[in-house]
Amino acid sequence: MAIGIQRIFVEASPNYESANRAMTFYLDILWRRIAAAEAASHGGAKWLDVCSGTGEMALYLHKFGGGKRNVAALDFCLPMLDSAASKHDAKLVSFSLANATVLPFQDNSFDLVTIAFATRNINLSRKAITATFGEFHRVLKPGGMFLNLETSQPESKLLKRFFHFYVDNVARRFGQFISGSKRGYAYLSSTVRRFYTADELAQILKEAGFKEVGFRRLMLGVAAIHKALK
Ligand SMILES: C[S@@+](CC[C@H](N)C(=O)[O-])C[C@H]1O[C@@H](n2cnc3c(N)ncnc32)[C@H](O)[C@@H]1O
Numbered sequence: 001m002a003i004g005i006q007r008i009f010v011e012a013s014p015n016y017e018s019a020n021r022a023m024t025f026y027l028d029i030l031w032r033r034i035a036a037a038e039a040a041s042h043g044g045a046k047w048l049d050v051c052s053g054t055g056e057m058a059l060y061l062h063k064f065g066g067g068k069r070n071v072a073a074l075d076f077c078l079p080m081l082d083s084a085a086s087k088h089d090a091k092l093v094s095f096s097l098a099n100a101t102v103l104p105f106q107d108n109s110f111d112l113v114t115i116a117f118a119t120r121n122i123n124l125s126r127k128a129i130t131a132t133f134g135e136f137h138r139v140l141k142p143g144g145m146f147l148n149l150e151t152s153q154p155e156s157k158l159l160k161r162f163f164h165f166y167v168d169n170v171a172r173r174f175g176q177f178i179s180g181s182k183r184g185y186a187y188l189s190s191t192v193r194r195f196y197t198a199d200e201l202a203q204i205l206k207e208a209g210f211k212e213v214g215f216r217r218l219m220l221g222v223a224a225i226h227k228a229l230k
Helices: 002-024 027-040 058-065 077-086 125-140 157-177 181-192 198-207
Strands: 044-050 070-075 093-097 110-116 142-153 213-217 224-230
Touching: 002 027, 002 077, 002 157, 002 181, 027 058, 027 110, 027 142, 027 198, 044 058, 058 070, 058 093, 058 110, 070 077, 077 093, 110 125, 125 142, 125 198, 142 198, 157 181, 198 213, 198 224
Parallel strands: 044 070, 044 110, 070 093, 110 142
Antiparallel strands: 142 224, 213 224
């Protein structure tokens, strides 16, 4: 499974950011910035962005942390990390090529762990997501915060139908056209429909050992930011 996902992101990497902008009408930037600002307000010195892709979230964390935090970024797709490392300010972030499900860090290492638009891609099974969240919990220090930004399911049935229709028929085609990756964007858009509701994801975080789990919906539930403490 992981190799298949890795291939999808290798294929998608050259135009990954342009595809996101087209599919979300630039809302992905706004949502990442909101999430990074909320995450940065937690404080602490050592921060980790997992499944960092082209490093956008990690670079916002660096910026919102006033350049004073030690920000690490991890992904298992080398072309994505190459793209991140080529950015201005990237030298201020340390990059690791590794699998998010088996983090190469000791227990209780970080004050903050973030993930943006990637939980859906790691593995959709409830057991696998709980185990991966457990891995994020392991590397957090006691009192450390985990923040998850991801697509979600709108509560309104009408909006949910419209959202799924848009993702399946419009966003998917934008992604395929811009990236040239038919298979990749067919898979990525299919995971939006299959992902958990905000309430279900909060429950999974609790099962993974987190406490004080809370979330807020963005754009009536099209996306959500979950926050939880170790
Ligand atoms: C949709 S992109 C999101 C990238 C970035 N966080 C963003 O906000 O744009 C998903 C990223 O997760 C990475 N990824 C997926 N599964 C992973 C895993 N098990 N371990 C490490 N990285 C993974 C992919 O390589 C890809 O770069």
